[in-house]
Amino acid sequence: MALNDKVAVVTGAAQGIGRAITEILLQNGAKVALLDVKETEAKTLKKALDKQYGQEKSLFLKCNVESEEQIKAALQRTVETFGGIDIVCNNAGILNEGEWEKTVSINLVGHIKVAFLALQHMNKLTGGRGGVMVGTASMAGLGPFFTCPVYSATKHGVVGFTRSMAMASTASGYGIRFNAVCPGFVQTDLQANIPVNLGQFSQLRDIAKQLEEKMGIITPSVVAECVLELVTDETKNGEAILVKHNEKTYVPFPNPI
Numbered sequence: 001m002a003l004n005d006k007v008a009v010v011t012g013a014a015q016g017i018g019r020a021i022t023e024i025l026l027q028n029g030a031k032v033a034l035l036d037v038k039e040t041e042a043k044t045l046k047k048a049l050d051k052q053y054g055q056e057k058s059l060f061l062k063c064n065v066e067s068e069e070q071i072k073a074a075l076q077r078t079v080e081t082f083g084g085i086d087i088v089c090n091n092a093g094i095l096n097e098g099e100w101e102k103t104v105s106i107n108l109v110g111h112i113k114v115a116f117l118a119l120q121h122m123n124k125l126t127g128g129r130g131g132v133m134v135g136t137a138s139m140a141g142l143g144p145f146f147t148c149p150v151y152s153a154t155k156h157g158v159v160g161f162t163r164s165m166a167m168a169s170t171a172s173g174y175g176i177r178f179n180a181v182c183p184g185f186v187q188t189d190l191q192a193n194i195p196v197n198l199g200q201f202s203q204l205r206d207i208a209k210q211l212e213e214k215m216g217i218i219t220p221s222v223v224a225e226c227v228l229e230l231v232t233d234e235t236k237n238g239e240a241i242l243v244k245h246n247e248k249t250y251v252p253f254p255n256p257i
């Protein structure tokens with residue numbers, strides 16, 4: 001799928017992995033709506049993007065993915081501005097085992113809200129153009145992660161939701177592919193803020209730190225390359241790419257049908 005003039009929505013776009021996804025989509029010719037709660041960071045980024053790609057290529061919309069109302073409004077503005085939606089990068093997320101209900105609310109409930117509301121615009125059965133949704137899950141969505149059980153549960157949820165939606169889409173004819181990227185440790189604010197966000201599991205941090213040192217840490221742009229592949233390769237549906245230092249793996253899954 002060529003990206004020239006395709007329209008993408010990226011949640012959690014102001015920084016980290018979402019910012020890298022935004023940049024790679026713009027580099028490849030897409031128009032991008034940047035959704036985030038961080039207004040200052042997003043506006044600074046938007047200015048830089050305007051200089052490089054032209055101001056008509058992107059749009060910042062303040063949007064908390066916990067709010068159905070705000071998501072609806074942001075998607076509507078995207079459609080009014082760019083004429084439709086072809087790509088959703090469902091990326092916003094937090095890691096906070098102390099505030100575990102908020103972690104579930106953003107990472108899983110918010111993720112599903114964005115997907116279902118975007119589906120209304122993209123579904124070929126209801127007049128949409130079809131397209132692709134890529135969720136940012138985690139390696140912690142493929143196996144247990146002892147320092148952050150709730151975070152890990154939300155990411156397992158994202159992987160299960162993505163793969164089930166891929167099958168639902170194929171069986172129903174939505175014309176939308178659903179894929180997930182599952183990174184290991186990535187150098188971002190989320191990772192830098194770990195020391196204060198492990199809650200009742202903070203005593204396990206040193207063991208996790210050792211795991212991180214052994215596994216290595218990657219940059220957001222490495223994750224964005226995988227997202228680009230999942231967006232552009234039309235053979236990929238229900239795919240989950242595990243990406244960590246020096247390694248990219250396509251994770252097999254059992255097809256129950």
Ligand SMILES: NC(=O)C1=CN([C@@H]2O[C@H](COP(=O)(O)OP(=O)(O)OC[C@H]3O[C@@H](n4cnc5c(N)ncnc54)[C@H](O)[C@@H]3O)[C@@H](O)[C@H]2O)C=CC1
Nearest residue numbers: 012014015016017037064065092093138185186188189190
């Ligand atoms: N950093 C890491 O090691 C890894 C991160 N991930 C996932 O990558 C995604 C992006 O995280 P990072 O870039 O690392 O973190 P980050 O903290 O640098 O960026 C997250 C962005 O999401 C936004 N955000 C948070 N809550 C939001 C909400 N309710 N509504 C809208 N936007 C919201 C933040 O304002 C921020 O701009 C998350 O889903 C995270 O779980 C996955 C694997 C590893």
Ligand SMILES: CCCCC/C=C\C=C\C(=O)C/C=C\C/C=C\CCCC(=O)O
Nearest residue numbers: 138139140143144145184185194208209
């Ligand atoms: C099946 C094994 C799971 C390994 C998960 C690997 C990486 C996951 C990363 C994330 O999704 C989130 C980022 C950080 C994880 C949390 C704690 C790390 C603690 C180390 C540190 O203090 O930096």
